[in-house]
Amino acid sequence: MNETSAMLLDSGGLDRLIGVLGARGFRTIGPVVADGAIGPGPIRHVVDLPQGWHDEQAPGSYRLHRDDDPRLFAWAVGPRSWKGELFPPRSVVWRSSGEGDSLEIVPVVDEAPPVAVIGARPCELAALSILDRVLGTSTHPDPVYRARREAAFVAVVECSTPASTCFCTSMGTGPAVGDDRAGDEGVDLVLTELAGDERHHFLVRAASPLGGEVLAELGGEPAPGWAWSARDRLLAAAEGAIGRALDTDGLAPLLARNLDHPRWDEVAERCLSCGNCTLACPTCFCSSVEDVSDLTGTVERHRRWDSCFDLGYSYVHGGPVRTSVSSRYRQWATHKLSTWFDQFSTAGCVGCGRCITWCPVGIDLTEEAAAIRASDGAGARAYARAGAAGGDQP
Amino acid sequence: MARTAERPAKAGTSLVPLAYRVAWRRRETADVVTIALEAVGESLAPFRAGQFHMLTAFGVGEVAISVSGTPGAPGPVEHTIRDVGAVSHALSRLPVGGVVGARGPFGTSWDVTGLADEDVVVIAGGIGLAPLRGAVHQLSGRRGPGRLTVLVGARTPDQLVFADDVRRWRELGADVRLTVDAATPDWGGEVGLVTSLLASASFDPARTVGLLCGPEVMMRFAAADLADLGVDPSRIRISLERNMQCGAGICGHCQLGPLLLCRDGPVVTYGGAVAALMGQVER
Numbered sequence: 287m288n289e290t291s292a293m294l295l296d297s298g299g300l301d302r303l304i305g306v307l308g309a310r311g312f313r314t315i316g317p318v319v320a321d322g323a324i325g326p327g328p329i330r331h332v333v334d335l336p337q338g339w340h341d342e343q344a345p346g347s348y349r350l351h352r353d354d355d356p357r358l359f360a361w362a363v364g365p366r367s368w369k370g371e372l373f374p375p376r377s378v379v380w381r382s383s384g385e386g387d388s389l390e391i392v393p394v395v396d397e398a399p400p401v402a403v404i405g406a407r408p409c410e411l412a413a414l415s416i417l418d419r420v421l422g423t424s425t426h427p428d429p430v431y432r433a434r435r436e437a438a439f440v441a442v443v444e445c446s447t448p449a450s451t452c453f454c455t456s457m458g459t460g461p462a463v464g465d466d467r468a469g470d471e472g473v474d475l476v477l478t479e480l481a482g483d484e485r486h487h488f489l490v491r492a493a494s495p496l497g498g499e500v501l502a503e504l505g506g507e508p509a510p511g512w513a514w515s516a517r518d519r520l521l522a523a524a525e526g527a528i529g530r531a532l533d534t535d536g537l538a539p540l541l542a543r544n545l546d547h548p549r550w551d552e553v554a555e556r557c558l559s560c561g562n563c564t565l566a567c568p569t570c571f572c573s574s575v576e577d578v579s580d581l582t583g584t585v586e587r588h589r590r591w592d593s594c595f596d597l598g599y600s601y602v603h604g605g606p607v608r609t610s611v612s613s614r615y616r617q618w619a620t621h622k623l624s625t626w627f628d629q630f631s632t633a634g635c636v637g638c639g640r641c642i643t644w645c646p647v648g649i650d651l652t653e654e655a656a657a658i659r660a661s662d663g664a665g666a667r668a669y670a671r672a673g674a675a676g677g678d679q680p
Numbered sequence: 681m682a683r684t685a686e687r688p689a690k691a692g693t694s695l696v697p698l699a700y701r702v703a704w705r706r707r708e709t710a711d712v713v714t715i716a717l718e719a720v721g722e723s724l725a726p727f728r729a730g731q732f733h734m735l736t737a738f739g740v741g742e743v744a745i746s747v748s749g750t751p752g753a754p755g756p757v758e759h760t761i762r763d764v765g766a767v768s769h770a771l772s773r774l775p776v777g778g779v780v781g782a783r784g785p786f787g788t789s790w791d792v793t794g795l796a797d798e799d800v801v802v803i804a805g806g807i808g809l810a811p812l813r814g815a816v817h818q819l820s821g822r823r824g825p826g827r828l829t830v831l832v833g834a835r836t837p838d839q840l841v842f843a844d845d846v847r848r849w850r851e852l853g854a855d856v857r858l859t860v861d862a863a864t865p866d867w868g869g870e871v872g873l874v875t876s877l878l879a880s881a882s883f884d885p886a887r888t889v890g891l892l893c894g895p896e897v898m899m900r901f902a903a904a905d906l907a908d909l910g911v912d913p914s915r916i917r918i919s920l921e922r923n924m925q926c927g928a929g930i931c932g933h934c935q936l937g938p939l940l941l942c943r944d945g946p947v948v949t950y951g952g953a954v955a956a957l958m959g960q961v962e963r
């Protein structure tokens with residue numbers, strides 16, 4: 287990270303950031319408290335941010351409480367990720383009208399104003415990078431995601447307060463934004479919230495030309511040395527506070543050779559196949575389409591998020607391919623941690639822990655992977671990973 | 681992802697179909713129809729044998745349909761459809777002049793253009809001959825020492841498709857053999873599984889390429905039999921089917937383990953991951 291383009295702002299400066307982005311035409315979205323959880327919502331001023339709020343997370347449980355903590359970002363992640371801002375849960379792909387040779391098919395172009403995401407977490411930035419690969423830069427990119435992502439402004443706030451469900455350190459995605467991200471155009475500003483001794487500041491570094499331009503408009507003082515060392519201490523403490531781990535060493539081939547492991551049936555006895563995990567996951571990208579017509583002959587193709595836990599997801603003529611809950615949980619878990627590498631040359635998991643917190647029965651992906659590792663080979667059927675899409679697989 | 685200050689003026693069109701009109705239609709069997717499609721305006725990119733289009737019946741829905749015509753052939757593009765559900769029914773019923781939406785072409789091909797010297801064994805079950813038809817046309821016209829064997833199975837004689845093509849392939853020197861599961865009184869040919877035809881077919885396993893399409897269990901047995909006869913599993917190509925919502929690699933539905941079948945398939949090499957994953961694992 288280039289230290290010369292770093293500034294120290296107070297919360298007035300953060301307020302100006304929101305204002306400057308709004309004035310530049312961005313729809314400013316940040317974490318807000320709604321329905322008992324912290325999640326993306328419109329923000330106009332610093333007062334809209336969740337000052338003093340903390341989240342307490344455990345497998346199957348999430349609770350908010352508030353105290354007189356001056357910090358705005360002293361919590362981990364909520365159930366709704368930023369995915370929904372860039373890849374809307376529902377959208378219309380095209381519309382057609384008329385008949386025969388005069389039939390017209392018109393793409394529905396996304397008209398949403400560009401979004402400024404203020405307060406995404408480092409793991410969520412990593413999730414956006416994964417979606418960039420899957421939806422943004424594939425041979426046939428998704429036009430809505432691509433347009434929204436290209437136009438978006440992203441300000442990340444590093445993590446001071448990880449939850450018990452977080453395992454970003456295992457996935458290499460947090461709690462800091464890695465220095466290797468400098469110059470990565472997927473992020474514009476990186477903030478660290480520093481509070482203590484009556485002081486409350488944000489160390490703000492520009493990570494893109496636009497980020498630098500915006501930062502220059504905010505005033506504030508160049509980041510002093512103490513702010514950098516305070517950041518180091520804060521992030522070291524955050525890293526130390528992460529209690530959950532996933533052993534990723536050789537994990538992709540491990541799962542690929544344990545497809546018949548009895549653990550899949552065991553977890554299926556608990557799994558409700560509700561799909562909460564896929565809904566909350568910041569990298570799950572599956573969607574389905576449905577054509578809707580009206581009496582005038584207009585047809586619209588609607589697209590909505592879908593989940594591999596849905597029985598109809600794998601439907602082919604004659605019935606679904608994955609009928610058992612066991613096969614569907616295995617599809618999901620092996621996709622996240624194994625076949626995603628084959629398909630997209632990256633993991634499909636960033637260790638945000640949402641699937642653990644928001645699973646109604648508290649199923650823990652890290653625990654399932656560890657159980658399979660503990661009795662590697664108990665599953666008879668294996669396949670050699672041919673490396674369909676190549677890539678740097680662990 | 682590189683960021684530009686402005687949005688692209690025109691969003692990608694791979695998710696938006698082009699209008700195609702039914703130029704002619706031919707009934708193949710009681711529930712199978714071939715419809716030949718020509719562009720109303722702008723055309724799709726040329727296809728390769730084995731690739732598929734996403735066809736929309738307006739107001740009903742969209743399904744993946746393989747191109748059954750021959751690459752490079754002039755005229756409308758043929759698609760052979762079995763009427764089994766809502767969308768295939770609507771597509772099958774379209775009259776000449778009816779308009780559909782078409783996207784693609786998507787996926788991998790049979791990749792037969794390089795095969796001059798090889799013996800090729802084509803094994804098809806039922807309507808599985810449709811995605812292979814273009815490849816067989818290409819192979820039956822090739823010059824070279826390689827022999828062409830086409831083995832086709834159907835449930836009953838009246839479910840055998842492409843009788844005219846079979847005649848033509850035979851005239852061009854291909855060894856085409858047909859079999860049915862259940863004979864009718866007028867059937868004088870073979871009765872039994874398509875794999876039973878392999879025993880009498882003449883090909884040199886060491887220089888044979890297998891091209892398979894049909895129900896997954898049929899392909900599994902046929903591929904295993906070919907491998908037992910000495911054909912290298914990496915030279916056996918099969919065409920797989922899964923739910924497909926996008927064809928473009930972004931909806932997730934067509935996964936088979938490490939593969940996205942709309943992108944890495946539908947034609948994949950048997951062996952490795954595919955042999956282990958087909959049919960069995962995903963209950």
Ligand SMILES: Cc1cc2nc3c(=O)[nH]c(=O)nc-3n(C[C@H](O)[C@H](O)[C@H](O)COP(=O)(O)OP(=O)(O)OC[C@H]3O[C@@H](n4cnc5c(N)ncnc54)[C@H](O)[C@@H]3O)c2cc1C
Pocket residue numbers: 597598599601602603604732743744745746747760761762763764765766767768769807810811920921922923924946
């Ligand atoms: C690569 C590829 C090539 C193909 N080529 C051909 C071909 O050449 N000829 C041919 O006839 N067929 C082909 N098919 C099969 C074809 O795509 C359709 O699956 C088939 O025509 C049946 O579609 P349908 O809507 O008529 O039938 P249905 O059985 O009603 O439905 C099949 C489709 O409808 C949806 N659907 C229906 N019911 C449900 C439910 N309960 N839950 C969720 N989804 C549901 C799904 O999208 C499903 O894919 C191919 C398939 C693939 C993947």
Ligand code: SF4
Pocket residue numbers: 563566567568569570622634635636637638639640641642651
């Ligand atoms: S799989 Fe779970 S921990 Fe991993 S990114 Fe998705 S929700 Fe987060």
Ligand code: SF4
Pocket residue numbers: 556557558559560561562563564595641644645646647648649
């Ligand atoms: S793992 Fe948990 S959240 Fe996911 S489908 Fe099963 S019960 Fe639902």
Ligand code: FES
Pocket residue numbers: 923924925926927928929930931932933934935940941942943
């Ligand atoms: S059909 Fe959508 S990803 Fe393959």
